[in-house]
Amino acid sequence: MINTEALQRSYNLVREKWDPSFEWVVNESALWAPLRQPLAETALALVGTCGAYRRGVDCPFDAANYYGDPSFKEIPTDTPPDALDFIHTHYDHTHIAQDAIVGFPLTHLRTLEAGGLIGRLVNPAISFSGYLPQTRQLMTDTAPAATKRLLEAGAQAALLVPC
Numbered sequence: 001m002i003n004t005e006a007l008q009r010s011y012n013l014v015r016e017k018w019d020p021s022f023e024w025v026v027n028e029s030a031l032w033a034p035l036r037q038p039l040a041e042t043a044l045a046l047v048g049t050c051g052a053y054r055r056g057v058d059c060p061f062d063a064a065n066y067y068g069d070p071s072f073k074e075i076p077t078d079t080p081p082d083a084l085d086f087i088h089t090h091y092d093h094t095h096i097a098q099d100a101i102v103g104f105p106l107t108h109l110r111t112l113e114a115g116g117l118i119g120r121l122v123n124p125a126i127s128f129s130g131y132l133p134q135t136r137q138l139m140t141d142t143a144p145a146a147t148k149r150l151l152e153a154g155a156q157a158a159l160l161v162p163c
Contacts, residue, residue: 011024014133018090019066022133035156035157036156040116040117040119041119042118042120042157043119043157044109044120044121044155044158045122045125045153045159046077046109046122046125046126047127047146047150047158048104048128049127049129049130049160049161050086050096050104050163051063051087051088052086052103052104053073053084053086053087053127054075054079054083054084055084058073060085061073062129063087063089063129063131064089069129070128070132070141071129071142072127072142072146074149075104075106075124077106077109077110077121077124078110079106079125080107081099081100081106081107086104087129088129088130090130091130096163103163104127104161105159106125109159122155123153126146126149126150128142128146
């Protein structure tokens with residue numbers, strides 16, 4: 001199922017450069033879940049896929065792995081943007097190198113929390129490296145573990161920031 005020209009180009013690029021047997025994974029089982037209360041009363045989690053990690057604290061994602069790295073990092077929400085690095089070899093890093101907030105907008109979310117536009121920013125935020133042509137481990141192990149962690153922290157909704 002490919003909806004746009006840009007998605008078709010991405011699909012073709014992944015198959016051509018990295019994984020000739022790549023196929024989209026379509027999740028037919030996840031139900032749409034509308035917010036149960038206003039966003040100003042909601043505990044919001046940040047989940048990003050740009051490969052963010054804390055420089056000097058976290059082990060970087062394994063960007064050299066042909067099949068990607070299905071692990072995740074827990075990023076405390078008070079982490080300053082200049083403490084983050086990004087490792088992910090399948091997107092253009094031009095803008096994220098200039099401003100980490102582009103790929104992991106913790107600063108903006110803290111501002112929204114302080115202004116009462118979101119109820120609470122859930123700590124920690126979760127970071128993935130988004131290139132995973134083989135998704136079995138992500139779907140069976142890693143994503144459920146990250147979801148469990150966010151639910152334990154009180155998340156009621158998540159802002160997904162893809163790269």
